[in-house]
Amino acid sequence: MNAATNANPFAASEFEQRKNRRAIVMKWVLFGFCAILVIPLVGILLDIFIKAAPVLSFDYLWENPVNKGKQGGLWAPLMGTFYLVIGSLLFVAPIGVFAAVYMNEYARDGWINRIIGITVTSLAGVPSIVHGLFGVGAFVLFMLPAINRVVADPNDRSTKWEAGLLTASLTIAVMNLPVVIASTREALGAVPQAFREACWNLGATRWQTIRTVVLPNSLSGILTGIILVVSRAAGETAPILFTGATFFRFVEDQGWGKIFPYRPAEPFMAMSMHLNIISNQISQMPEKMKFGCAAVLIGLILFINSFAIMLRVWLRGRKRW
Amino acid sequence: MPKTHIEFRNVSAFYGSKQVLKNVSFEIPRNTVFGIIGPANSGKTTLLKTINRTLDFIGGARFDGEVLIEGESVAAMKNPNELRRRIGMVFPLPVGLPMTIYENVVYAPRRRGITNKAELDEIVERCLRQAVLWDEVKDRLEMLGTRLSGGQQQRLTLARALSLSPEILCLDEFSIAIDPVTTMRIEDVLKELRKTMTIVLVTNLVQQARRLADNVLFLWRGEIVELSPTPVVFSEKPKDQRTYDYVNGIFG
Numbered sequence: 392m393n394a395a396t397n398a399n400p401f402a403a404s405e406f407e408q409r410k411n412r413r414a415i416v417m418k419w420v421l422f423g424f425c426a427i428l429v430i431p432l433v434g435i436l437l438d439i440f441i442k443a444a445p446v447l448s449f450d451y452l453w454e455n456p457v458n459k460g461k462q463g464g465l466w467a468p469l470m471g472t473f474y475l476v477i478g479s480l481l482f483v484a485p486i487g488v489f490a491a492v493y494m495n496e497y498a499r500d501g502w503i504n505r506i507i508g509i510t511v512t513s514l515a516g517v518p519s520i521v522h523g524l525f526g527v528g529a530f531v532l533f534m535l536p537a538i539n540r541v542v543a544d545p546n547d548r549s550t551k552w553e554a555g556l557l558t559a560s561l562t563i564a565v566m567n568l569p570v571v572i573a574s575t576r577e578a579l580g581a582v583p584q585a586f587r588e589a590c591w592n593l594g595a596t597r598w599q600t601i602r603t604v605v606l607p608n609s610l611s612g613i614l615t616g617i618i619l620v621v622s623r624a625a626g627e628t629a630p631i632l633f634t635g636a637t638f639f640r641f642v643e644d645q646g647w648g649k650i651f652p653y654r655p656a657e658p659f660m661a662m663s664m665h666l667n668i669i670s671n672q673i674s675q676m677p678e679k680m681k682f683g684c685a686a687v688l689i690g691l692i693l694f695i696n697s698f699a700i701m702l703r704v705w706l707r708g709r710k711r712w
Numbered sequence: 713m714p715k716t717h718i719e720f721r722n723v724s725a726f727y728g729s730k731q732v733l734k735n736v737s738f739e740i741p742r743n744t745v746f747g748i749i750g751p752a753n754s755g756k757t758t759l760l761k762t763i764n765r766t767l768d769f770i771g772g773a774r775f776d777g778e779v780l781i782e783g784e785s786v787a788a789m790k791n792p793n794e795l796r797r798r799i800g801m802v803f804p805l806p807v808g809l810p811m812t813i814y815e816n817v818v819y820a821p822r823r824r825g826i827t828n829k830a831e832l833d834e835i836v837e838r839c840l841r842q843a844v845l846w847d848e849v850k851d852r853l854e855m856l857g858t859r860l861s862g863g864q865q866q867r868l869t870l871a872r873a874l875s876l877s878p879e880i881l882c883l884d885e886f887s888i889a890i891d892p893v894t895t896m897r898i899e900d901v902l903k904e905l906r907k908t909m910t911i912v913l914v915t916n917l918v919q920q921a922r923r924l925a926d927n928v929l930f931l932w933r934g935e936i937v938e939l940s941p942t943p944v945v946f947s948e949k950p951k952d953q954r955t956y957d958y959v960n961g962i963f964g
Contacts, residue, residue, distance in 0.1 A: 499771060500771055585805060585807045586807065586809055586810065588766070588769070588803075588807075589807040589809060589869070589872070590809070590819070591766060591769060591796065592764065592766060592796060592801040592803075592873075593796065593797070593819060593820040593823070593872060593873075593875075593876075594793045594794065594795075594796035594797035594820060594823070594824075594876070595793070595819070595820070595823050596793055599823050603819070603823075604809060604810065604811075608810050711810035711811075711856055711858055
């Protein structure tokens with residue numbers, strides 16, 4: 392009996408052993424890249440929340456900023472961001488969804504449609520400061536004077552429309568429009584073409600088909616897309632910097648004035664703006680106030696995004712085909 | 713009523729520059745089963761799509777010539793949706809709409825504005841019985857149509873096509889996903905339905921055409937090879953030798 396027959400016939404060959412070692416090495420290399428991604432993120436979150444811990448409380452959210460934000464809470468900017476988000480959604484949701492429905496369900500797949508599609512995609516990649524400048528030009532310098540010519544009384548300054556929630560919401564809406572259109576088109580495209588054809592064969596009009604089959608079955612996907620742009624609306628500073636946000640504004644501390652602190656056409660406070668100013672414009676700002684503001688903003692965005700995640704899980708559970 | 717229900721006059725159909733129907737002309741008599749046979753890619757489905765004008769939905773597709781229903785040109789009709797409601801259409805791919813079985817069947821009637829529950833119930837039972845699906849689903853009409861098996865969805869598609877009591881029923885390979893026993897039962901129903909509607913039956917199963925059809929059209933590469941009464945097509949001596957070869961499986 393020689394050595395060759397003694398050996399285990401199923402033992403890995405030299406070649407296979409090399410491959411196995413290689414596979415293990417690759418696994419750890421890839422894990423390493425993943426760690427590079429995760430470690431800074433966790434580090435940042437921990438750093439912010441630990442430094443913010445001393446101020447985080449219910450009162451911190453409920454009270455208005457005092458003494459340039461060195462004391463007090465975040466109520467006024469929080470409300471500003473809230474109404475900014477709602478305002479921008481009022482514009483972006485209907486326009487984005489219906490535009491996407493037209494592009495996906497009605498327009499023929501010609502070169503015009505394709506150019507519009509490419510334009511929308513590229514627009515989604517434009518830096519937010521560019522959208523901000525567009526907002527200044529289109530809404531603050533063009534739209535507001537046009538409105539004021541009609542509504543404002545030259546002798547009464549209080550009737551004049553200023554840059555505020557309206558202009559900032561429009562600017563944010565323009566910024567988010569391409570994102571909503573893209574995500575809505577994706578959701579509509581996920582509905583099989585066979586469903587539409589089956590309806591058309593039954594004599595249903597295009598709109599009946601959209602209303603009864605296409606929209607109900609893409610609604611959750613559309614909503615997920617919209618919720619994701621909400622967090623962008625809440626977090627961006629550049630688009631609102633010159634279109635209505637201001638650093639400080641007196642806000643009532645009680646009554647309805649606390650719930651509805653801003654009129655649409657007057658400057659407002661917002662979380663991203665507030666954080667931007669208190670972290671580098673005000674001297675002797677306590678560290679905990681800066682980090683507190685950052686922590687609340689991050690918490691807000693995580694809260695909104697978790698809605699999108701829950702919606703997606705729910706959507707997966709009730710997929711109908 | 714004139715005997716001719718559907719008439720094709722010099723119809724040519726194109727997808728872009730590719731011609732799939734080459735100047736075909738024929739008549740489909742009322743209340744008969746009109747069988748269309750032919751190998752794949754010979755224009756059978758396109759022919760059906762010209763009848764209810766769903767060819768409109770395909771980018772770059774068009775047809776020349778005239779398709780007349782009751783003497784009226786479909787291309788000239790202002791409201792193609794009304795035309796489509798007069799024509800039941802079943803395509804080979806089973807499509808259950810993502811709604812309940814009940815809603816699947818009443819989809820078209822609802823779009824026509826029928827809201828009376830008793831009337832809708834009646835439509836559901838009639839159509840599901842005609843499609844030989846009633847016994848299998850009568851206790852679970854609230855189940856999603858998309859959860860049914862392929863063969864059941866196929867019959868659901870048939871039930872949907874019958875929901876508006878169309879005057880013309882176009883069946884394109886309706887039985888490919890359905891078991892032979894159920895197919896036979898549906899064929900019996902079709903023989904009944906022939907009394908009230910004209911049936912256009914596209915099929916790859918030449919024996920099915922033989923069992924059901926009154927006339928058979930043999931379409932090949934967009935051209936009519938032969939149109940004869942069924943006994944002639946399946947006789948030892950059809951008009952064209954190619955027909956004999958095709959129905960006896962020695963074509964090519």
